[in-house]
Amino acid sequence: MTEETIKAPAKFDFKDTETLLRYLDSQGKLYSAKRTGLSSRQQRQLKRAVKYARTLALLPYAG
């Protein structure tokens, strides 16, 4: 991969919006695992954290 992958934290926390925002595009959509370079388990953790953050209005819904 030519693009630099972001160093993932040990655990994704829904309160850490700064970290989560690095995995979202300008529309608020989550990058694919191919682009984030995360393992499938980490990608699932990230997905859940983003969903929790969206529920609490910490992050916007895509659109």
Add this chain to the structure above:
Amino acid sequence: MNNNQYIYQAMFLLDNGEVREQGFNAMREWVKSTLEKHGATVKVLRLWGERPLAYPIGGRARATYLLGWIEGTEKTVSKAKHEMYLLGPVFRNMFLKEEEIPADELELGIEVMKDEDVKALDDTPIVESLFEEEEEEAEYKPAPEGEETKAAPEGEAKKAEGDASAETSSTEAEAAKPVEAAAATTKTEEA
């Protein structure tokens, strides 16, 4: 629904207007008493922050976030959620099952704060601007759109008819030209 005890991480979104009116400590006490009333043990309940919402919820643009760590059964959480949905200043909440309470959170415990230290900002201007936009849209909606939509196809149809007639007339004229030319040649031959 089982009666096993679980540790939950909970987040509550408090209405800024009520926090301003009644004070942060009163709001936190209400949340704490609601949880304890249904049998949950509140280990930690503290202010997480006052911040703008990523999207408006019920006309609100900002909220005061309250973070809690509690111990209780699924039933107690469900009942507390239901009560918070119907009553009180909490307009959104979330409970997540966790394995343990972090040590740094336990140290904080039930944080005592002065009401003056919690600045719940007024978010009414953004709500007003939202209503203004709606009014503008409502004013814009009536008659002109309908007329335009109706008028447009008619105009187009007329144009299309006009184009078609122009095409036919030009073709007729083109067809007539050779006939006239042929008649002229016959006349000259006769002469």
